[in-house]
Amino acid sequence: MEILDIKNLSFLYAGCEEKAVENVSFTVNEGEFVAMCGETGSGKSTLLKLLKRELRPNGKLEGAVLLGGEDISSFTPARSAREVGFVMQHPEQQIVCDKVWHELAFGLENLRVPEQEIRRRVAETACYFGLDGIFKQNVSSLSGGQKQLLNLASVCVMQPRVLVLDEPTSQLDPIAASQFIATVRRMNRELSMTVIICEHRLEEVLPLADKALVLKNGKAAFYGPAREAAARFAADEKCDMPAASRVFARTGGDGECPVDALEGKKYVTQNFSNRVRSLGREEKERAAEPALEFSHVFFRYEKDAPDALFGLELKAYPGEHTCILGGNGSGKTTALCAAAGLRRIYDGKIKILGKNIDTYRNGALYRNCVAMLPQDVQTAFLRMTVREELKDSGCAPENLPFDVSRFLERHPYDLSGGEMQLVALAKALATKPKILLLDEPTKGLDSGFKQILKRIIKELCDSGAAVVTVTHDVEFAAESADMCVLLFGGSAAACSDAREFFGGNAYYTTTCARMTRGYFENAVTADDVCALCEANGRKAGAV
Amino acid sequence: MRTLERSNPFASLVCIVCVTLTAALCQYPGMLIPALLGGAAFYSLLAGRSGKRTHILCALLVVVSALVNPIFSHNGVTVLFVLNDRPVTLEAVCVGLMNGMTLAAVIYYFGALTRIMTSDKLLYVFGKVSPKSALLISGALRFVPLLGAKSRRIEETQTALGLYRKGNMLSSAKNKLKVFSALTSWALENGIITADSMAARGYSDGRRTYFAPYPFRACDAVWIAVYTVSAAVLITFSALGTYGFTYYPQMVRTGGAYSAAFYALYAAICFLPAAVELKEAARWKYLISKT
Numbered sequence: 001m002e003i004l005d006i007k008n009l010s011f012l013y014a015g016c017e018e019k020a021v022e023n024v025s026f027t028v029n030e031g032e033f034v035a036m037c038g039e040t041g042s043g044k045s046t047l048l049k050l051l052k053r054e055l056r057p058n059g060k061l062e063g064a065v066l067l068g069g070e071d072i073s074s075f076t077p078a079r080s081a082r083e084v085g086f087v088m089q090h091p092e093q094q095i096v097c098d099k100v101w102h103e104l105a106f107g108l109e110n111l112r113v114p115e116q117e118i119r120r121r122v123a124e125t126a127c128y129f130g131l132d133g134i135f136k137q138n139v140s141s142l143s144g145g146q147k148q149l150l151n152l153a154s155v156c157v158m159q160p161r162v163l164v165l166d167e168p169t170s171q172l173d174p175i176a177a178s179q180f181i182a183t184v185r186r187m188n189r190e191l192s193m194t195v196i197i198c199e200h201r202l203e204e205v206l207p208l209a210d211k212a213l214v215l216k217n218g219k220a221a222f223y224g225p226a227r228e229a230a231a232r233f234a235a236d237e238k239c240d241m242p243a244a245s246r247v248f249a250r251t252g253g254d255g256e257c258p259v260d261a262l263e264g265k266k267y268v269t270q271n272f273s274n275r276v277r278s279l280g281r282e283e284k285e286r287a288a289e290p291a292l293e294f295s296h297v298f299f300r301y302e303k304d305a306p307d308a309l310f311g312l313e314l315k316a317y318p319g320e321h322t323c324i325l326g327g328n329g330s331g332k333t334t335a336l337c338a339a340a341g342l343r344r345i346y347d348g349k350i351k352i353l354g355k356n357i358d359t360y361r362n363g364a365l366y367r368n369c370v371a372m373l374p375q376d377v378q379t380a381f382l383r384m385t386v387r388e389e390l391k392d393s394g395c396a397p398e399n400l401p402f403d404v405s406r407f408l409e410r411h412p413y414d415l416s417g418g419e420m421q422l423v424a425l426a427k428a429l430a431t432k433p434k435i436l437l438l439d440e441p442t443k444g445l446d447s448g449f450k451q452i453l454k455r456i457i458k459e460l461c462d463s464g465a466a467v468v469t470v471t472h473d474v475e476f477a478a479e480s481a482d483m484c485v486l487l488f489g490g491s492a493a494a495c496s497d498a499r500e501f502f503g504g505n506a507y508y509t510t511t512c513a514r515m516t517r518g519y520f521e522n523a524v525t526a527d528d529v530c531a532l533c534e535a536n537g538r539k540a541g542a543v
Numbered sequence: 544m545r546t547l548e549r550s551n552p553f554a555s556l557v558c559i560v561c562v563t564l565t566a567a568l569c570q571y572p573g574m575l576i577p578a579l580l581g582g583a584a585f586y587s588l589l590a591g592r593s594g595k596r597t598h599i600l601c602a603l604l605v606v607v608s609a610l611v612n613p614i615f616s617h618n619g620v621t622v623l624f625v626l627n628d629r630p631v632t633l634e635a636v637c638v639g640l641m642n643g644m645t646l647a648a649v650i651y652y653f654g655a656l657t658r659i660m661t662s663d664k665l666l667y668v669f670g671k672v673s674p675k676s677a678l679l680i681s682g683a684l685r686f687v688p689l690l691g692a693k694s695r696r697i698e699e700t701q702t703a704l705g706l707y708r709k710g711n712m713l714s715s716a717k718n719k720l721k722v723f724s725a726l727t728s729w730a731l732e733n734g735i736i737t738a739d740s741m742a743a744r745g746y747s748d749g750r751r752t753y754f755a756p757y758p759f760r761a762c763d764a765v766w767i768a769v770y771t772v773s774a775a776v777l778i779t780f781s782a783l784g785t786y787g788f789t790y791y792p793q794m795v796r797t798g799g800a801y802s803a804a805f806y807a808l809y810a811a812i813c814f815l816p817a818a819v820e821l822k823e824a825a826r827w828k829y830l831i832s833k834t
Binding site: 052054055077078080081082086088090092093094095096097098099101102105106107108109110111112113114115118119122136139140151154155158337340341342363366367370371372373374376378379380381382392393411413427428431437 | 662663666674678681682684685688689693696697699700701702703704705706721722724725728729732733736737739740741742743744745746747749750751752753754755756
């Protein structure tokens with residue numbers, strides 16, 4: 001049964017020339033899972049907001065959104081709030097109240113549901129979403145993943161008919177993201193909830209989706225079965241289709257397009273031989289002295305707290321990109337902050353360019369030496385425009401390795417996640433660092449910005465600097481890192497060359513490595529897999 | 544009877560306000576001693592070891608108040624000694640002592656109250672009166688720690704980018720100002736998204752219910768009735784002069800033959816919270832020892 005009918009929807013932001021959404025029409029059946037994709041600025045967010053009346057931005061709207069046959073503009077406020085649930089990108093900013101139970105009750109309080117009914121609905125929702133353990137806690141004590149789950153639950157407690165999610169996992173680590181997607185999937189299957197979700201990373205969402213909507217410049221470029229979308233747009237870098245589909249498209253596959261690791265493996269093993277099992281490696285010459293060296297470092301936040309860093313040994317060499325990976329609470333960010341001199345260790349030694357970190361005084365550490373960008377890059381900005389921001393740091397916009405002219409006069413907070421990362425990076429590069437420390441630089445970035453970031457890091461390494469990145473993004477690490485370190489419990493559990501690292505890991509690794517495990521060796525990126533497929537050639541008789 | 548901690552927040556609030564209000568209005572030795580002891584006992588039971596600093600603070604307060612009052616007040620007939628040509632009287636020392644004890648008792652009871660009344664309980668009480676302001680406070684309570692964390696992160700980032708040097712006073716004041724302005728922009732930005740999220744979940748200017756997981760039981764009514772009636776009786780009869788105590792010029796017990804009954808009543812409501820707390824603890828021990 002048809003639940004949503006979007007008819008010739010167009011939207012023009014007030015004060016803009018070009019339509020953000022242009023003549024988009026599609027219908028969604030009840031219980032369908034729709035994935036929406038497209039690069040930054042393709043109008044995804046705008047389109048999603050148009051589906052929720054309360055969130056419609058200021059501007060000129062044409063066309064209509066019909067929910068169950070009725071135009072949502074004609075709904076009463078209570079009905080409109082109830083029937084479409086909307087979860088936004090940032091987990092933190094959507095939360096209104098200070099206690100978990102109060103946040104869950106918030107929507108129902110607004111709808112003036114009687115207290116007894118609220119009690120029941122809040123209780124059953126908390127159980128379904130696994131929030132009963134944290135029910136009485138303060139919201140501030142929750143992790144990002146828990147916060148986003150709470151946001152989902154506090155929308156679902158109102159029992160919406162359609163759930164709209166705008167990049168809900170972009171700010172989460174991969175494990176929390178999988179958990180979140182799994183919960184959405186469960187609601188879709190068990191409660192036949194209609195879901196419309198937009199994500200940069202389609203690796204996990206697309207295999208679950210019934211249909212996909214691909215947006216290009218505000219227009220619907222495709223709407224139909226998800227697998228078909230993967231086949232049609234896999235070759236398009238900007239669409240970020242799953243790795244299996246990309247390999248399929250680049251190796252000229254024919255037939256049904258694989259969308260996940262299992263199908264990808266079938267495709268590769270059935271179509272290509274494995275006479276050549278691994279790629280030749282280019283050896284990079286390593287500098288004699290590490291730029292950054294941790295020897296036996298211990299750190300804890302409070303006297304009685306457990307050690308956040310537990311005898312950490314770490315070396316980062318100039319000219320190399322070192323990626324630090326690991327789960328939440330493994331000490332990744334703490335290690336980075338310690339290297340930037342923001343945390344004082346209580347035992348062990350940190351050497352920066354061969355000298356003990358304590359010998360750098362009066363900010364000498366931050367002059368042509370170390371620079372760090374935190375996860376929350378917004379904290380790098382104190383001015384009203386990007387131009388002033390860059391001037392403060394003493395860098396000329398025209399000398400930057402990337403183009404910022406489009407948003408020079410904008411307020412830094414108005415930039416997209418990717419643009420913000422670039423401006424912050426420009427500020428860090430202005431100190432001409434020999435060691436650049438980055439914390440989760442790819443969070444919330446689409447593939448276009450990731451490419452720019454990779455290029456900048458490569459150029460920096462080629463000029464002899466050491467880049468140390470803390471990241472959850474295994475695909476990024478596999479494509480960009482020279483060395484990878486796995487932190488576990490505050491110490492380094494593994495440290496090796498990126499290809500070996502991901503080739504050797506069975507769980508903590510890229511989709512491509514999972515896809516080719518046991519068939520090829522150390523093929524960790526789509527490039528590797530494609531090169532190996534090409535080297536081996538198609539099996540005789542394969543389709 | 545259930546402990547005040549597990550009662551309806553209204554009951555906890557009313558009981559403690561009644562006890563402290565009576566102590567503040569009727570500052571008689573016969574009232575203050577049970578108030579102080581009852582408060583200290585109740586607080587200790589709730590706070591355990593973590594209450595050590597409060598005990599020290601209260602003891603200091605009583606001592607300092609007893610020492611300071613005679614310096615400013617020279618009323619009273621019993622001169623203890625003369626200091627700088629000024630008499631130091633026993634009455635003034637006692638008044639200081641009593642003032643100190645009143646303050647200490649209030650600190651103990653309110654210390655206990657803050658341990659019992661977590662922010663959500665306080666909001667529940669507000670919410671019954673005005674759901675709107677309760678929501679506002681809940682939002683504010685959530686926002687304050689966020690703001691603090693953000694400000695720390697900004698300073699760290701600026702340091703790591705080499706833009707925030709610890710230098711002379713002027714430059715650090717300038718830095719703080721910049722951080723403050725960034726914080727305000729962030730708060731506004733954040734506020735807009737939160738407002739969107741509120742609107743998306745049906746928040747409007749209309750009426751709303753207020754939900755809180757605190758049922759009101761018969762036991763809560765008993766607590767409230769006992770305490771409001773007792774406080775009313777004690778305050779009224781104190782005002783009528785049925786019982787009482789004067790300090791100046793000489794310390795004299797005033798009032799009639801039934802004074803002792805009033806003091807006993809007050810002592811009872813002072814010790815009741817601690818007693819119930821003890822009873823519950825004993826019940827636990829008993830239950831555990833049986834299994």
